[in-house]
Amino acid sequence: MPDIPPCPRTLILDFRDSYTANLLTLFSALYPPPNTNNLERHHGGRAQKPESEQRSEESISDKVIIVQADTLELSTYLKLVEEKHIDCIILSPGPGRADNEADVPNLMQIIEQTSLPILGVCLGMQAIAVHYGAKIVNTPDLKHGHVIPVKHNYTSLFDRLPREQALNGSSNTNPTNHIEPQAQGQVDLVAYNSLTASWDNFPHHKLRITAWHDVVIGNTELDEQNEDAKRTIQAIEGIDRPVWGVQFHPESIASAHGVEILCSFLHKTHAFHGSPVSFPNLSKEVLKLSPIHQGLEDEESSYLKPQYTEVDEEEEDTVLESTAETFGSTGSRSVDSEEMFVGLIGRINSPLGQVWLDGVSTRAPTTSTIAFPSFIITYTISTRTVTCHFLSPSTTVDPIEDVKTATLQFATSPDGNDIDFFDWFGRGQTALKRMNMTQGQRWKARQPSVYCATSEEEDRKPRWKGGWVGWWGYEMKAESLGGYHRPPRKAMARDGMVDACWAWCNRLVQREQDGLWTARGILGAETSKDQTIPASQPDLSQQEMLSWLKGLGVDFGTTREGWKSWMATCRSVLANPDITSAETNPANTRMPNFKCDMTADEYLEGIHKCREAIYKGDSYELTMTTQFRSRVPTTAATAAGTTPKLCKTSPKSLNLYLQLRQKNPAPYSTYLCFPSVRTTILSSSPERFLRITPGGRIEMKPIKGTRARVRYPRDMAMCAENLGRTATESEAMSWCEEKDRQIGEALRNDGKERAENLMIVDLIRSDLQSCCTPHSVQVPKLIALETYETVHQLVTTVRGQLLEGVSEIEAVKRSFPPGKLLEQFEHHKARGIYSGAMGYMSIDGAVDLSVVIRTIIIQDEQPATAISDQAAAQEFGAEASNRYMTIGAGGAITWLSDPLSEWDEVLTKVRSVVG
Numbered sequence: 001m002p003d004i005p006p007c008p009r010t011l012i013l014d015f016r017d018s019y020t021a022n023l024l025t026l027f028s029a030l031y032p033p034p035n036t037n038n039l040e041r042h043h044g045g046r047a048q049k050p051e052s053e054q055r056s057e058e059s060i061s062d063k064v065i066i067v068q069a070d071t072l073e074l075s076t077y078l079k080l081v082e083e084k085h086i087d088c089i090i091l092s093p094g095p096g097r098a099d100n101e102a103d104v105p106n107l108m109q110i111i112e113q114t115s116l117p118i119l120g121v122c123l124g125m126q127a128i129a130v131h132y133g134a135k136i137v138n139t140p141d142l143k144h145g146h147v148i149p150v151k152h153n154y155t156s157l158f159d160r161l162p163r164e165q166a167l168n169g170s171s172n173t174n175p176t177n178h179i180e181p182q183a184q185g186q187v188d189l190v191a192y193n194s195l196t197a198s199w200d201n202f203p204h205h206k207l208r209i210t211a212w213h214d215v216v217i218g219n220t221e222l223d224e225q226n227e228d229a230k231r232t233i234q235a236i237e238g239i240d241r242p243v244w245g246v247q248f249h250p251e252s253i254a255s256a257h258g259v260e261i262l263c264s265f266l267h268k269t270h271a272f273h274g275s276p277v278s279f280p281n282l283s284k285e286v287l288k289l290s291p292i293h294q295g296l297e298d299e300e301s302s303y304l305k306p307q308y309t310e311v312d313e314e315e316e317d318t319v320l321e322s323t324a325e326t327f328g329s330t331g332s333r334s335v336d337s338e339e340m341f342v343g344l345i346g347r348i349n350s351p352l353g354q355v356w357l358d359g360v361s362t363r364a365p366t367t368s369t370i371a372f373p374s375f376i377i378t379y380t381i382s383t384r385t386v387t388c389h390f391l392s393p394s395t396t397v398d399p400i401e402d403v404k405t406a407t408l409q410f411a412t413s414p415d416g417n418d419i420d421f422f423d424w425f426g427r428g429q430t431a432l433k434r435m436n437m438t439q440g441q442r443w444k445a446r447q448p449s450v451y452c453a454t455s456e457e458e459d460r461k462p463r464w465k466g467g468w469v470g471w472w473g474y475e476m477k478a479e480s481l482g483g484y485h486r487p488p489r490k491a492m493a494r495d496g497m498v499d500a501c502w503a504w505c506n507r508l509v510q511r512e513q514d515g516l517w518t519a520r521g522i523l524g525a526e527t528s529k530d531q532t533i534p535a536s537q538p539d540l541s542q543q544e545m546l547s548w549l550k551g552l553g554v555d556f557g558t559t560r561e562g563w564k565s566w567m568a569t570c571r572s573v574l575a576n577p578d579i580t581s582a583e584t585n586p587a588n589t590r591m592p593n594f595k596c597d598m599t600a601d602e603y604l605e606g607i608h609k610c611r612e613a614i615y616k617g618d619s620y621e622l623t624m625t626t627q628f629r630s631r632v633p634t635t636a637a638t639a640a641g642t643t644p645k646l647c648k649t650s651p652k653s654l655n656l657y658l659q660l661r662q663k664n665p666a667p668y669s670t671y672l673c674f675p676s677v678r679t680t681i682l683s684s685s686p687e688r689f690l691r692i693t694p695g696g697r698i699e700m701k702p703i704k705g706t707r708a709r710v711r712y713p714r715d716m717a718m719c720a721e722n723l724g725r726t727a728t729e730s731e732a733m734s735w736c737e738e739k740d741r742q743i744g745e746a747l748r749n750d751g752k753e754r755a756e757n758l759m760i761v762d763l764i765r766s767d768l769q770s771c772c773t774p775h776s777v778q779v780p781k782l783i784a785l786e787t788y789e790t791v792h793q794l795v796t797t798v799r800g801q802l803l804e805g806v807s808e809i810e811a812v813k814r815s816f817p818p819g820k821l822l823e824q825f826e827h828h829k830a831r832g833i834y835s836g837a838m839g840y841m842s843i844d845g846a847v848d849l850s851v852v853i854r855t856i857i858i859q860d861e862q863p864a865t866a867i868s869d870q871a872a873a874q875e876f877g878a879e880a881s882n883r884y885m886t887i888g889a890g891g892a893i894t895w896l897s898d899p900l901s902e903w904d905e906v907l908t909k910v911r912s913v914v915g
């Protein structure tokens with residue numbers, strides 16, 4: 001890599017693209033922070049300069065700013081240029097069309113009225129072309145997230161590329177006289193466009209074409225067209241002005257040499273300004289246009305301030321102390337987590353429900369956590385109401401029937417700056433976390449965090465020290481996505497439904513990888529028992545979580561006696577795990593039949609609409625999902641009325657879960673049963689949404705790309721077809737094994753599936769870029785094949801270090817919903833818990849959430865959707881109860897999606913759970 005110029009002040013205008021923040025990674029690679037050699041490894045790795053020459057003084061947060069184009073007034077922009085606050089402009093990619101003013105607000109005037117150097121990326125390049133009169137048309141080779149070979153001549157933005165390959169072969173000859181006849185260089189770059197600047201009437205007198213892509217598709221129509229149509233314009237440069245544009249995405253993780261391309265633009269900017277020794281930093285005034293990307297310590301930007309509620313450190317009863325005790329190995333064998341769970345629910349009186357973060361794996365030693373809530377908070381978006389489910393402190397006799405609720409209504413402020421549940425809850429969590437810290441930790445929490453990589457082994461350890469467990473339902477996106485408009489109330493059709501649910505657990509027991517069990521507790525001082533409980537407090541509107549809950553008499557910590565009795569109970573299960581009761585025999589409950597909410601045709605129609613939107617350039621990838629529905633079967637045990645009195649866990653749902661954990665063991669296997677919320681979740685999710693360590697290290701592991709496995713003996717029919725009936729067992733076994741391996745390999749090499757994964761990876765990098773330290777976002781594993789019990793998947797790992805002051809719940813909010821894969825063509829049906837996120841948020845700040853897929857949700861029938869008993873019996877069998885169960889399934893849709901295979905994929909996913 002040649003010389004790196006001083007960093008000019010760069011204004012990145014963002015046209016609401018999912019990838020814009022990734023442009024910062026290119027800057028990060030050029031301008032690493034002081035004292036690190038933390039160069040982007042994925043961008044070709046430049047040669048290190050000697051330490052003395054490194055421009056360590058350049059901090060990109062002082063030089064580069066991302067501003068939402070639609071929030072920037074033209075007059076503000078003109079002032080920035082006139083008063084020389086910026087040195088160059090980058091126009092981001094974006095959905096929509098450059099020839100549609102609404103998609104690129106003010107952009108034509110901005111291009112018109114500036115003489116500063118501009119670099120347009122994708123939509124940005126198209127806008128420059130449109131400005132000079134080019135037409136926008138559909139590109140002949142629509143492929144989002146694919147790597148394409150881009151040909152160039154080492155000129156313009158490509159002048160700093162390493163001269164690697166000499167090109168040969170016929171495809172280099174250039175039939176037009178607009179660009180040089182021979183391409184001398186070729187570089188692999190990622191395309192994310194549906195549209196392109198047309199060759200017809202291209203303004204060649206104003207713009208030079210400096211790179212192109214030879215379209216290779218077996219399309220006879222193309223062959224008959226003029227030669228120009230066989231190639232797409234990939235880069236342009238102004239003939240009499242300092243403007244450049246690239247159609248590809250240099251910032252994608254899979255693009256080669258994006259860093260050199262940016263570096264070239266920065267050099268040109270440097271030269272334009274007369275090659276100064278350095279550029280000044282962005283002024284405060286400019287930085288204010290985008291506090292998010294700059295980590296500004298602005299008084300007004302509350303989300304950047306650590307949201308600590310001041311706690312009086314002297315006050316004894318506000319302190320929550322973590323405690324733990326590991327039990328020695330008992331007897332000849334270790335108690336497994338199923339024994340522990342079933343043993344505990346038989347011995348514990350837990351009216352609020354049970355939690356089993358099970359995590360089953362056939363490959364690695366499993367860790368598992370079992371816990372019992374002491375109160376539960378739920379949130380309903382449609383009414384903006386928080387409800388607390390708790391046990392009355394005055395309860396003496398039968399606590400089962402004694403779950404109380406109290407509600408808190410968020411007020412709606414006239415200026416539209418409503419508090420949202422993420423923020424309200426986040427503040428409460430931060431205060432709780434602080435109550436759990438020692439003085440030393442509190443002091444440390446105020447210091448800038450230091451990036452520290454932990455070992456893989458350390459990473460696998462269970463980190464939940466007690467605190468919250470629950471879920472963010474998919475509809476919480478109404479509060480997490482800026483600019484997202486909630487569907488009208490009626491269309492949501494779920495008024496009153498719970499959109500988020502978090503249970504507080506201060507007693508848990510954990511199985512570590514070595515098979516030993518550890519009891520964990522959060523100890524606190526007891527609150528007085530004679531408090532009066534207000535039923536509802538509508539006037540408390542924005543009240544802080546902690547004071548509201550304390551007012552209800554809710555205990556965050558358990559008492560010393562509570563802790564002792566918890567340890568005694570755990571010990572008694574370890575000494576005598578007895579799970580032979582009929583209620584928990586999986587064989588007593590069979591999985592019922594499920595019926596899809598949509599017909600296959602309706603689903604295919606939805607895919608068609610997704611593809612149309614993609615074709616129009618409005619999206620790269622959308623998800624299409626649907627739900628399968630059934631009734632919970634009754635069991636012999638419950639029919640005979642033998643439900644144990646102190647166990648509100650329905651044996652039916654537990655039995656179904658016990659089957660599921662055997663049938664489809666998954667890293668995020670989970671059983672959550674919250675009777676007062678009328679919800680039980682049986683999950684076999686393989687997918688990590690995100691994990692955060694107490695030190696703020698965040699990891700996301702998106703999965704895209706799914707294939708059913710071939711297994712012996714389940715797939716004997718397929719095997720017999722291929723081998724003939726006479727095959728021996730061992731022949732059949734090795735045939736299945738080989739076939740299964742081939743399927744995995746084919747998935748790994750499938751261009752369409754890789755593209756699906758890449759699109760999500762670039763999106764997640766961009767999300768993390770906006771809440772992580774600039775240089776920390778990395779991709780240690782790109783598109784790896786992972787094999788689960790029933791399916792192969794493509795999985796990527798993305799990591800980063802959260803910015804100081806971004807709390808873990810703020811990080812969740814900014815990344816939510818998982819994959820940002822939005823539904824558009826599902827008739828506005830709420831997805832509910834499915835495709836949201838579920839897991840724990842620990843008292844020490846650790847978070848681990850899965851994507852709620854491959855999951856059965858059991859809920860009481862909603863009056864709105866209730867069908868008669870007779871109809872239910874007809875559909876789901878005579879044994880159907882009044883509780884219904886749903887499984888959502890779907891998949892990512894891209895332009896290359898084949899509708900029928902997508903439908904097959906949905907069925908594969910559902911079968912992995914209930915097949």
Ligand SMILES: C=C(O[C@@H]1C=C(C(=O)O)C=C[C@H]1O)C(=O)O
Pocket residue numbers: 623625687703704705706819851853854888889890891892909
């Ligand atoms: C939507 C689902 O899966 C999502 C889509 C995947 C895909 O398209 O391959 C894979 C994992 C999930 O993120 C589902 O399982 O229901």
Ligand SMILES: NC(=O)CC[C@H](N)C(=O)O
Pocket residue numbers: 092093094095096097121122123124192193194195196616617618
């Ligand atoms: N990535 C982009 O900027 C896409 C631009 C435009 N919406 C297209 O599809 O071509």
